[in-house]
Amino acid sequence: MWHHGEGGPLRRHLVLASLALAAAVAAPAQGGPLRADAPARTACSPGFVTAELSWGTRCLRAGEYCKIGNPEYRAHGFVCPASGLLVRAGAGAGSRTAAPTSPAGAPATGAAVLLGPRTRQSRCTRGRLPDRRCSPGAYASGLTTAVICSPSFRTGAVRDVPQSEKFQVEREYGMQAGFYGRSLEIDHIVPLELGGSNAVANLFPEPGAGTANYHVKDELENRLHDLVCSGGMTLRVAQREIAANWMTLYRRVFGVAPV
Numbered sequence: 001m002w003h004h005g006e007g008g009p010l011r012r013h014l015v016l017a018s019l020a021l022a023a024a025v026a027a028p029a030q031g032g033p034l035r036a037d038a039p040a041r042t043a044c045s046p047g048f049v050t051a052e053l054s055w056g057t058r059c060l061r062a063g064e065y066c067k068i069g070n071p072e073y074r075a076h077g078f079v080c081p082a083s084g085l086l087v088r089a090g091a092g093a094g095s096r097t098a099a100p101t102s103p104a105g106a107p108a109t110g111a112a113v114l115l116g117p118r119t120r121q122s123r124c125t126r127g128r129l130p131d132r133r134c135s136p137g138a139y140a141s142g143l144t145t146a147v148i149c150s151p152s153f154r155t156g157a158v159r160d161v162p163q164s165e166k167f168q169v170e171r172e173y174g175m176q177a178g179f180y181g182r183s184l185e186i187d188h189i190v191p192l193e194l195g196g197s198n199a200v201a202n203l204f205p206e207p208g209a210g211t212a213n214y215h216v217k218d219e220l221e222n223r224l225h226d227l228v229c230s231g232g233m234t235l236r237v238a239q240r241e242i243a244a245n246w247m248t249l250y251r252r253v254f255g256v257a258p259v
Contacts, residue, residue: 194228
């Protein structure tokens with residue numbers, strides 16, 4: 001309570017101004033946009049290592065794409081050899097990536113096997129089909145015909161694409177990293193039900209509307225799974241052809257263009 005004779009109006013004005021300034025500094029910012037790609041908020045899935053690198057926070061795991069020769073990975077137990085795929089420090093680097101850890105009860109996915117060279121990691125051309133320089137497609141060596149055709153197989157058990165990896169795909173295709181809802185899906189080129197890998201090489205931003213969208217591609221994926229499991233097509237042929245041009249394959253399978 002204020003009393004007359006204790007500094008007067010001027011002192012009271014200065015004290016109130018100081019209190020207001022302190023409250024403004026202490027209070028969190030309200031109403032600002034939530035940046036989905038803020039590095040400090042990256043949440044890595046189990047089996048990944050959270051790494052603070054000079055270009056941002058990244059989720060690292062053996063088999064993920066990396067910057068060749070960059071020494072920063074060593075602080076987190078990895079190296080990036082000439083293959084462009086992370087390996088654990090001290091492990092050999094081959095053409096296949098190290099197998100990720102599978103959740104309890106899930107089939108072992110094995111290594112990611114690329115269906116073509118990945119020669120770009122930026123300035124990818126966005127269109128109805130993946131830019132094969134960035135996204136050649138890849139399958140998981142452990143997801144064999146016997147595994148994917150088993151009555152107990154569920155794609156949810158092997159789906160492992162953290163949000164940070166989806167943001168990476170968006171950036172590679174010249175997009176702002178964020179959440180696009182149903183207008184866009186970071187889709188598997190070779191679908192999980194055909195033994196597709198969760199590697200970046202097997203992901204691309206696919207629209208949710210138009211003549212070639214992820215809803216239409218889903219129809220083809222379901223049909224190919226049936227063909228493979230009934231013996232009408234081999235798994236490797238299905239994987240290679242859907243990665244090469246799923247729209248052309250759709251016409252062959254259904255006899256009409258994708259609509």
